[in-house]
Amino acid sequence: MSLFPELDGPPSDRLFFGIFPEAPVAEAIAGRARDLKGRLGLSGAPLTPDRFHVTLHHIGDYAGLPRGIVAQALEAGEAAGAAAPFEVSFDKAASFNNRGNNPFVLQGGEGLSSLHAFQKTLGLSMAHAGLGKQVAKQFNPHVTLLYDRALAPEAAVEPVSWTVSEFVLIHSLLGQTRHIVLGRWPLKG
Numbered sequence: 001m002s003l004f005p006e007l008d009g010p011p012s013d014r015l016f017f018g019i020f021p022e023a024p025v026a027e028a029i030a031g032r033a034r035d036l037k038g039r040l041g042l043s044g045a046p047l048t049p050d051r052f053h054v055t056l057h058h059i060g061d062y063a064g065l066p067r068g069i070v071a072q073a074l075e076a077g078e079a080a081g082a083a084a085p086f087e088v089s090f091d092k093a094a095s096f097n098n099r100g101n102n103p104f105v106l107q108g109g110e111g112l113s114s115l116h117a118f119q120k121t122l123g124l125s126m127a128h129a130g131l132g133k134q135v136a137k138q139f140n141p142h143v144t145l146l147y148d149r150a151l152a153p154e155a156a157v158e159p160v161s162w163t164v165s166e167f168v169l170i171h172s173l174l175g176q177t178r179h180i181v182l183g184r185w186p187l188k189g
Helices: 023-040 067-080 110-128
Strands: 013-019 054-062 086-095 102-107 143-148 155-164 166-173 178-186
Touching (some): 013 067, 054 067, 067 110, 067 178, 086 143, 110 155
Antiparallel strands (some): 013 054, 086 102, 086 155, 102 143
16 A cells, blocks of 8 residues: 555656746747758657757656655755856757657757756755655756657757756646646746
């Protein structure tokens, strides 16, 4: 018998911290996705611009929304919100091999050093809030553009850059392509 019977069963809810580009940048990303799809002969449909994001920490998948974990995540978000805004720049695209449902993503190099630093800061805030087990051990920042059966090799792209001025706690309804913002923190540093 589980301590949390309301959370038994197949996962239906995902919690994660993420950053989302502003609408004009998301539209530019959509343009890159269309161009790369054609240039590389991919067949998957690009995600809609409102879906483009970078996951900072995947907190977990649950059968139901675990209120205690949400409260801890909100506490962690509040603590990490004191950071300063920072720039990100994605300058290459490639596929991740996921056995047939392969994400084709934007990635970057040096243009993501501040993002790496912020992700670590958020991880420390999560650990202080009691979510240490949910802190990502590795971080490969990316923006998923589309999913495809084919694997595309790494390709340089015109950089997509923006200033990250906030981060969010997202409740994702699995299989429904719906994101509900549970917490939003402007970076004020």
